[in-house]
Amino acid sequence: MAFLIRQTLIYAVPLMVVALAGVFAERSGIINLALEGIMIFGAFIGVLFVHLVQKWGWFEAAKEVGNWGAMQLFLLMAMAVSAALGMVFSLLLAFAAINLRADQTIGGTALNLMAPALVLFLIRVINNQNTMQMFKGDSASWFMLKKKMLGITGSNFFIDTFLNKVYLTTYICVLVFIVLSVILYKTRFGLRLRSCGENPHAADSLGINVLKMRYHGVMISGALSGMGGFVYAMTTANCTANGEVAGFGFLALAVMIFGNWKPLNIAGAALLFGLFKCIAASYYSLDINGDGVYLLKEIGLSSNFYRLLPYLITLIVLAFTSKSSRAPKAAGIPYDIGSR
Amino acid sequence: MSGKNERNVLRSILASLISILIGMGMGSLVILIVGLCSKNLTLKSTWEGIRLIALGVFSTGRNAAGELTFGFNPASMGNMLFRATPIILTGLSVGIAFKSGLFNIGAAGQYLAGTCATLFIALSIPSKIVPAWLIWLLAFLGGMAAGALWGAIPGMLKAFLNINEVLACIMSNWIAANVVTWLFDISNLKNIVESTKSGYIYKTTFNGIATPKLGLDKLFPGSQVNGGILIAILLAVLMYILISRTTLGYELKACGANRYAARYAGIKDRRNMVLSMAIAGAMAGAAGSLYYLSGNTEFYWSTYQILPAAGFNGIPVALLASNNPIGIIFTGMFMSTLSISGLQLTNLTAYNEYITDVIISVIVYLSAFSLVIRMWLGGRRKKAAQIGKEDE
Numbered sequence: 001m002a003f004l005i006r007q008t009l010i011y012a013v014p015l016m017v018v019a020l021a022g023v024f025a026e027r028s029g030i031i032n033l034a035l036e037g038i039m040i041f042g043a044f045i046g047v048l049f050v051h052l053v054q055k056w057g058w059f060e061a062a063k064e065v066g067n068w069g070a071m072q073l074f075l076l077m078a079m080a081v082s083a084a085l086g087m088v089f090s091l092l093l094a095f096a097a098i099n100l101r102a103d104q105t106i107g108g109t110a111l112n113l114m115a116p117a118l119v120l121f122l123i124r125v126i127n128n129q130n131t132m133q134m135f136k137g138d139s140a141s142w143f144m145l146k147k148k149m150l151g152i153t154g155s156n157f158f159i160d161t162f163l164n165k166v167y168l169t170t171y172i173c174v175l176v177f178i179v180l181s182v183i184l185y186k187t188r189f190g191l192r193l194r195s196c197g198e199n200p201h202a203a204d205s206l207g208i209n210v211l212k213m214r215y216h217g218v219m220i221s222g223a224l225s226g227m228g229g230f231v232y233a234m235t236t237a238n239c240t241a242n243g244e245v246a247g248f249g250f251l252a253l254a255v256m257i258f259g260n261w262k263p264l265n266i267a268g269a270a271l272l273f274g275l276f277k278c279i280a281a282s283y284y285s286l287d288i289n290g291d292g293v294y295l296l297k298e299i300g301l302s303s304n305f306y307r308l309l310p311y312l313i314t315l316i317v318l319a320f321t322s323k324s325s326r327a328p329k330a331a332g333i334p335y336d337i338g339s340r
Numbered sequence: 341m342s343g344k345n346e347r348n349v350l351r352s353i354l355a356s357l358i359s360i361l362i363g364m365g366m367g368s369l370v371i372l373i374v375g376l377c378s379k380n381l382t383l384k385s386t387w388e389g390i391r392l393i394a395l396g397v398f399s400t401g402r403n404a405a406g407e408l409t410f411g412f413n414p415a416s417m418g419n420m421l422f423r424a425t426p427i428i429l430t431g432l433s434v435g436i437a438f439k440s441g442l443f444n445i446g447a448a449g450q451y452l453a454g455t456c457a458t459l460f461i462a463l464s465i466p467s468k469i470v471p472a473w474l475i476w477l478l479a480f481l482g483g484m485a486a487g488a489l490w491g492a493i494p495g496m497l498k499a500f501l502n503i504n505e506v507l508a509c510i511m512s513n514w515i516a517a518n519v520v521t522w523l524f525d526i527s528n529l530k531n532i533v534e535s536t537k538s539g540y541i542y543k544t545t546f547n548g549i550a551t552p553k554l555g556l557d558k559l560f561p562g563s564q565v566n567g568g569i570l571i572a573i574l575l576a577v578l579m580y581i582l583i584s585r586t587t588l589g590y591e592l593k594a595c596g597a598n599r600y601a602a603r604y605a606g607i608k609d610r611r612n613m614v615l616s617m618a619i620a621g622a623m624a625g626a627a628g629s630l631y632y633l634s635g636n637t638e639f640y641w642s643t644y645q646i647l648p649a650a651g652f653n654g655i656p657v658a659l660l661a662s663n664n665p666i667g668i669i670f671t672g673m674f675m676s677t678l679s680i681s682g683l684q685l686t687n688l689t690a691y692n693e694y695i696t697d698v699i700i701s702v703i704v705y706l707s708a709f710s711l712v713i714r715m716w717l718g719g720r721r722k723k724a725a726q727i728g729k730e731d732e
Contacts, residue, residue, distance in 0.1 A: 102709035110705035117697030124692040246645040250510050304522035311514045318503045
């Protein structure tokens with residue numbers, strides 16, 4: 001059980017953060033189809049950062065003496081760098097969609113094509129192969145928190161689930177998710193941002209700079225998905241980047257729609273989809289209640305079935321809720337002051 | 341009217357050429373930056389890289405002195421045509437959907453559906469009993485039908501439930517990737533004869549099925565080209581006729597221009613949307629079908645994490661051609677020329693083929709606002725005149 005929860009969280013957290021990235025963009029009125037591309041880019045930047053800093057040997061010493069605090073700081077820096085570069089990358093979309101009033105769907109698709117191409121080109125030039133991995137060791141041995149490091153010796157359900165063999169990134173992401181959700185709903189900035197996605201002309205008439213707000217929306221979106229991409233690469237792909245994130249960006253889009261553009265629902269949807277991902281990855285050896293019976297293996301459904309489920313559910317949910325679906329009204333429509 | 345049309349066509353071509361030039365310029369810029377930053381790459385190899393981007397399809401390797409040589413390279417030309425076949429077809433797929441106002445980003449899923457049906461038919465019917473040409477035909481038509489079916493699903497979701505077709509297409513892509521993996525996983529078509537090919541499906545030649553070469557291999561010796569390119573061109577011409585010379589084509593375009601006005605005029609808009617997506621799906625299905633019927637390609641079946649690039653490369657092909665089926669033949673060939681350049685870049689220099697994907701993505705990025713730029717170039721007066729003309 002502890003394993004199942006831990007593993008589900010690992011899959012759910014990047015989905016959650018990137019789905020929130022989608023929310024920030026769409027609530028400000030820009031459809032961000034490029035979530036996948038920005039994730040790929042962020043994953044590459046983060047892994048490259050880890051690779052380079054290891055290569056320069058800065059943190060070699062910290063690992064030698066077992067200074068885990070420094071190691072975690074290093075991880076946080078990698079997250080920050082991938083978020084920053086993800087934000088820069090998303091400016092391409094913002095510029096096309098906001099200043100040039102381009103087709104946002106095609107612009108996003110362009111970024112989705114550009115990210116893997118650029119990333120693979122650079123990886124090949126830097127590394128002379130198709131993947132970029134850590135310079136030394138693997139993500140678990142460098143960054144995974146174990147209860148010994150935290151000075152905990154006991155063992156109960158809570159400790160086993162949330163404090164042993166976990167990544168700090170998981171909790172940082174949950175924290176970021178909560179803070180940004182509060183900002184979106186409880187601050188003046190959030191209200192203004194949302195108004196730009198619902199009725200930009202009304203917002204404009206009240207003195208809100210719609211273009212600036214949309215830039216903020218897309219940039220927050222880019223930062224979150226860049227960070228989410230790195231978190232994905234770190235926790236599920238053993239800190240490697242190879243120009244793909246297994247469709248997580250699109251899955252996050254599905255989570256966003258499933259969660260009806262609302263943070264709390266999105267958190268729930270992300271956990272559900274994370275559970276499916278987790279089951280698909282490890283149902284063969286999953287012993288849910290610890291009695292030695294592999295229940296899911298005995299049901300005998302193919303792992304393909306669990307992998308397919310999130311997408312199918314999203315389509316079905318869309319089919320049933322399309323009448324009451326609450327997509328931001330102005331999402332996807334370029335803002336033209338003259339058309340007021 | 342015709343003079344006006346010609347000028348519009350010219351302006352579209354001009355806009356596309358500008359996009360291409362900027363795209364290639366950006367690619368060269370990336371090469372230059374990488375060349376300047378890296379200690380291993382000399383300025384000479386940077387210049388070689390830039391020349392190969394522009395002229396890769398004419399590259400004939402290096403001479404004894406180590407200099408790049410250029411000339412007619414039949415193998416590269418033939419491979420260019422071979423690679424053009426699927427992306428012309430996915431370009432048609434995206435283009436037809438655009439004509440009726442739908443963005444078919446689901447070509448990748450339809451391509452997979454076509455691939456799957458084709459391989460199952462081509463490998464399951466024993467060629468000892470049924471003649472090979474009949475199996476080929478059944479496999480090709482089966483692939484198109486499967487693509488059409490897969491394309492019709494987002495079409496129906498859009499028409500009857502008003503679900504955004506982009507989202508429906510993205511979901512259907514990933515569902516296709518998982519279903520195809522699942523089907524092949526439980527099938528007996530996995531290659532277990534050749535140990536180096538585990539993870540792949542048998543080539544269709546294992547059952548004696550392959551697209552006829554039609555003499556093209558004599559024309560371009562040493563290449564993979566086959567009759568598929570002629571089928572792709574034929575389908576493009578058929579699509580051109582469908583769009584510009586038939587009632588159905590007119591109705592599709594009317595739905596694209598304004599769905600509600602079309603309905604008011606008595607056109608069945610829902611039926612046309614589904615039909616448009618089905619035709620688009622059939623084209624993408626044909627793309628996958630022809631690619632794997634060639635007899636020298638193998639399908640990696642565990643595809644649940646990766647969607648075929650051909651599906652997405654249809655988008656720039658269609659955008660560059662302004663969705664004109666005849667134009668798509670040429671832009672498809674241009675795109676495959678780029679990919680040959682990329683291969684030459686990998687073979688002959690320290691750079692690699694992914695730079696061509698960077699160029700393609702820059703072109704897509706530019707075409708996102710090419711309409712805006714074109715309108716801005718043309719000026720508002722001309723736009724007004726254009727609307728007046730169309731009313732006549």
